[in-house]
Structures are given as structure tokens and as C-alpha cells.
Amino acid sequence: xxxxxxxxxxxxxxxxxxxxxxxxxxxxxxxxxxxxxxxxxxxxxxxxxxxxxxxxxxxxxxxxxxxxxxxxxxxxxxxxxxxxxxxxxxxxxxxxxxxxxxxxxxxxxxxxxxxxxxxxxxxxxxxxxxxxxxxxxxxxxxxxxxxxxxxxxxxxxxxxxxxxxxxxxxxxxxxxxxxxxxxxxxxxxxxxxxxxxxxxxx
Amino acid sequence: xxxxxxxxxxxxxxxxxxxxxxxxxxxxxxxxxxxxxxxxxxxxxxxxxxxxxxxxxxxxxxxxxxxxxxxxxxxxxxxxxxxxxxxxxxxxxxxxxxxxxxxxxxxxxxxxxxxxxxxxxxxxxxxxxxxxxxxxxxxxxxxxxxxxxxxxxxxxxxxxxxxxxxxxxxxxxxxxxxxxxxxxxxxxxxxxxxxxxxxxxxxxxxxxxxxxxxxxxxxxxxxxxxxxxxxxxxxxxxxxxxxxxxxxxxxxxxxxxxxxxxxxxxxxxxxxxxxxxxxxxxxxxxxxxxxxxxxxxxxxxxxxxxxxxx
Numbered sequence: 001x002x003x004x005x006x007x008x009x010x011x012x013x014x015x016x017x018x019x020x021x022x023x024x025x026x027x028x029x030x031x032x033x034x035x036x037x038x039x040x041x042x043x044x045x046x047x048x049x050x051x052x053x054x055x056x057x058x059x060x061x062x063x064x065x066x067x068x069x070x071x072x073x074x075x076x077x078x079x080x081x082x083x084x085x086x087x088x089x090x091x092x093x094x095x096x097x098x099x100x101x102x103x104x105x106x107x108x109x110x111x112x113x114x115x116x117x118x119x120x121x122x123x124x125x126x127x128x129x130x131x132x133x134x135x136x137x138x139x140x141x142x143x144x145x146x147x148x149x150x151x152x153x154x155x156x157x158x159x160x161x162x163x164x165x166x167x168x169x170x171x172x173x174x175x176x177x178x179x180x181x182x183x184x185x186x187x188x189x190x191x192x193x194x195x196x197x198x199x200x201x202x
Numbered sequence: 203x204x205x206x207x208x209x210x211x212x213x214x215x216x217x218x219x220x221x222x223x224x225x226x227x228x229x230x231x232x233x234x235x236x237x238x239x240x241x242x243x244x245x246x247x248x249x250x251x252x253x254x255x256x257x258x259x260x261x262x263x264x265x266x267x268x269x270x271x272x273x274x275x276x277x278x279x280x281x282x283x284x285x286x287x288x289x290x291x292x293x294x295x296x297x298x299x300x301x302x303x304x305x306x307x308x309x310x311x312x313x314x315x316x317x318x319x320x321x322x323x324x325x326x327x328x329x330x331x332x333x334x335x336x337x338x339x340x341x342x343x344x345x346x347x348x349x350x351x352x353x354x355x356x357x358x359x360x361x362x363x364x365x366x367x368x369x370x371x372x373x374x375x376x377x378x379x380x381x382x383x384x385x386x387x388x389x390x391x392x393x394x395x396x397x398x399x400x401x402x403x404x405x406x407x408x409x410x411x412x413x414x415x416x417x418x419x420x421x422x423x424x425x426x427x428x429x430x431x432x433x434x435x436x437x438x439x440x441x442x443x444x445x446x447x448x449x450x451x452x453x454x455x456x457x458x459x460x461x462x463x464x465x466x467x468x469x470x471x472x473x474x475x476x477x478x479x480x481x482x483x484x485x486x487x488x489x490x491x492x493x494x495x496x497x498x499x500x501x502x503x504x505x506x507x508x509x510x511x512x
Binding site for chain 2: 021024025028029032033034035036037040046050053054057058061062126127129130131133134137148149151152153157158173176177180183184187196197198200
């Protein structure tokens with residue numbers, strides 16, 4: 001992550017558990033991009049994602065005593081996923097799912113792409129590819145998108161996804177298979193994107 | 203031919219395993235079997251590559267920039283103003299009002315009882331004390347039940363409100379990625395433990411309930427309140443009316459004349475008391491009313507003070 005001189009997550013968590021709201025807010029700064037992105041990808045709607053993300057951090061703060069160690073971001077992401085689930089159930093958002101790539105594409109935003117030691121050109125290409133992929137995600141069905149986002153981007157287990165979405169593990173597997181198949185088809189239909197994806201893997 | 207068909211069908215199985223393999227979700231035996239298959243199957247090797255590329259491209263997607271900061275403010279974090287435990291606190295004047303009411307009612311009750319006792323016959327006084335105890339018992343039971351019921355339903359409301367709010371914003375369980383479902387209703391669980399305690403407090407606080415005694419059945423078995431015990435301390439379980447009946451009842455037939463006389467005597471006695479009975483009824487009603495009011499006021503004062511102290 002390249003945080004360098006900042007205190008590690010663990011130290012901030014200890015301080016936050018001790019009651020320091022400031023320490024917790026430092027953690028919020030550090031992880032809010034990831035949590036918000038997760039909510040946005042799951043919900044496909046900016047307002048819903050904002051609500052879910054805010055509630056996720058509030059919920060996490062109140063549940064700090066139950067965090068026993070391990071990856072703090074993973075823990076936060078699970079809270080975010082659960083909040084998104086509740087947000088869906090609570091508000092039954094009827095707004096049309098906005099296009100994900102539009103929501104993610106903010107030209108003035110600082111780059112939040114992980115630093116992989118690539119060249120500037122490669123970085124630009126990867127950003128474009130990322131934007132295109134977000135757009136493709138929007139073309140999946142909601143269930144497939146949610147399964148793919150949780151498993152392929154955030155490394156959730158099948159069982160966790162099953163619990164979150166109220167489906168069986170078998171259904172989750174089938175959504176993942178079909179979702180990947182669909183994405184593959186969509187990527188293959190776009191030669192430049194296809195090439196970029198292939199280059200990424202090599 | 204058959205082996206070709208079998209091959210196609212079974213290869214779908216391998217493809218499903220390929221997906222699970224990428225996700226690290228294959229069980230140990232299937233994992234080894236799949237790796238063996240992989241060595242000789244180009245289709246599966248290609249599939250694995252494609253899925254891996256797809257995942258990498260998805261993971262390389264940039265994060266969205268949050269539209270605002272999600273930092274928490276102290277106001278957000280502060281617990282809700284409504285007290286977590288039990289019913290909303292009654293206003294400050296309630297305690298004073300309850301005290302005054304209790305005082306007046308007790309004073310009125312004691313004075314009426316005293317006047318009654320002094321002006322009536324000893325037996326009658328005992329009767330009245332007995333029935334007063336009965337009524338006090340009944341009266342005590344009624345407001346106690348009401349209050350317990352009231353506080354329970356208040357508790358229920360509080361629990362419901364707590365349960366529904368944080369229920370929709372559940373707190374997290376600590377779930378490392380390798381294990382399973384993150385979320386239980388962590389908040390509502392703790393909310394119910396919070397309210398369980400005040401329920402116990404509320405039900406313990408009111409005086410233990412008594413069963414109402416039938417009239418003229420003997421000394422009261424329990425003293426529901428200090429008031430009732432104060433009056434019943436003077437209560438002598440002699441009951442001249444029933445005493446007469448008891449004496450009259452087991453006479454053998456040979457003594458029927460005397461039995462009849464005894465019965466007549468008793469009837470006369472009862473008739474003689476008929477008129478003052480009406481006054482007695484009125485006084486008893488007043489006493490019962492005062493008892494109810496006094497007990498209710500005492501109980502309310504207790505609750506009000508209890509809430510104020512919290």
C-alpha cells in the first residue's frame with residue numbers, strides 16, 4: 001500500500017478501540033475509497049452507495065470491540081457488503097442502475113490505482129481498461145454482477161456470498177460461471193479491450 | 203461413440219471445477235484430481251488463463267473517489283437521546299406529585315380507618331379490617347399488575363425500536379476472509395441483553411403480588427404492603443358471625459328447637475346490622491378507593507425516583 005510513515009492499521013485500530021474517534025477517522029480516510037467502491041459496484045447507484053458506506057463506518061465503529069485482528073480492510077468490506085444488502089432491502093431502489101463506468105470516471109479525481117511499478121503509458125492503458133470493465137459489469141444481471149464483484153474483486157468466499165444474497169452456494173457458483181462467461185463474451189467483442197486484458201495477464 | 207458423449211458431459215464437470223479451482227474453493231481430493239486432469243487438457247488450461255485474466259482486469263479497476271468524506275462526527279456516534287433502558291423518564295414534577303398524592307391518600311385512608319374502628323363494634327372493626335386487607339390486596343395487585351404491564355410494554359417498545367433501527371444497520375462480526383458469514387444481528391442481540399436487565403428490575407421493584415382472600419376465611423396469608431399490614435395487625439381472626447353459625451350447625455336433631463332459636467338469634471343480629479351495613483359499604487368503598495390511590499401514588503413515586511436517579 002505504500003503507507004510508509006503512517007501508523008499501521010493495527011496501531012490505529014488499537015487506538016480506536018481505546019476510544020479515539022480521531023484514530024478511527026484516520027482508518028476511514030484510508031479505506032473509504034475501497035468501501036464506497038464496493039457499495040457502488042454492488043448497488044449500481046451513487047446515493048444508495050453513499051448511504052451504505054456511511055452506515056458501514058458507523059456500524060464498524062460501534063462493533064470495534066468485535067474486531068479481533070486480521071485484515072481490517074477485509075472486515076470493513078464485509079460490513080460494507082452487509083450494509084449494501086440492507087440498503088437494497090430497505091429502500092428497494094427503483095432508480096435505474098446507473099452505468100458503473102460513468103460513476104467511476106472522474107477525470108479530476110486523484111489516481112487511486114495501486115502502484116504496480118508500471119510505466120505511465122501502461123498506467124493510462126490500465127485506467128482505460130478499468131473504466132471499460134466497469135461498464136461491462138453494468139451489463140450483467142444484478143445477481144451475476146454482485147457475485148462477480150464479491151468473489152473476483154473482493155475475494156469473498158462462496159459461502160459468504162450465499163449468505164449475503166440469500167441464495168444457495170450452488171446458485172452462487174452458477175451465477176459466477178455465467179457472469180464470467182458473459183464478461184468473456186463482452187470483452188472478446190471489443191478488440192482493444194480484449195488485447196489490453198490479455199496483455200495484463202502476461 | 204459412447205466415450206465421446208461421456209467425454210463431453212464429463213468435461214463440463216471439469217470446467218465447473220476449473221472455476222472453483224481459480225477461486226480456491228475446491229476440496230482437497232477434487233483439487234488433486236483437477237490438477238491431474240489439467241496436465242493433459244488444453245481446454246481447461248485455456249479456460250484457466252481466461253478466467254485469470256478476467257479477474258486481474260477486474261481487480262485492476264480503480265477505486266471510485268468517494269463523493270464526500272465518510273468520517274464520523276461525535277454527534278453521529280453519540281447514543282440516541284432516548285434512554286436505552288426502559289420507558290422514557292417521567293417529567294421532574296411527577297415525583298413530587300406522586301409523593302403528595304401518596305401522602306394525602308395515606309393520611310385519608312388511615313383517618314377513615316381509625317374513625318371507623320373507633321365508632322364501630324370490635325367484631326365489625328375486625329371484619330372491616332379483614333375486608334380492607336382483602337381489598338387492599340386486590341387494590342395492590344391491580345396497580346402493580348398495571349405498572350408491571352405498562353413498564354413491560356414500554357420495554358417492548360424500546361426493544362422494538364432498538365431492534366429495528368440497528369437491525370437494519372447490523373454491526374459486524376469479525377470474519378476473516380477464509381471463514382464464513384460475517385453478519386449476525388449483532389446490535390439487536392446486545393440491545394435485547396440491555397433491556398432484559400431493566401425488565402428484571404421493573405418486575406422486581408413492585409411488591410410481590412398476593413392472591414385476594416375471600417372474606418371471612420381467616421387471617422390474610424401475605425401482607426402486600428406496609429399499609430395493609432398496618433391495618434391487619436389489629437385484625438383479630440375472631441368472627442362472631444361465623445362463630446355463631448359454627449356453634450349452631452352441628453347440633454343433633456334432638457336439639458332442633460335450640461338450633462332454630464340460635465338461627466333466629468343470628469338472623470336478628472344480622473338484620474340489626476343491616477342498616478349500618480349500608481354505611482359500612484360506603485365507608486368501605488371510600489377506604490378501598492383511598493387505598494388504591496395511595497398504593498398507586500407510592501408505586502409511581504418509586505418509579506419516578508428510580509428514573510430520576512439514573
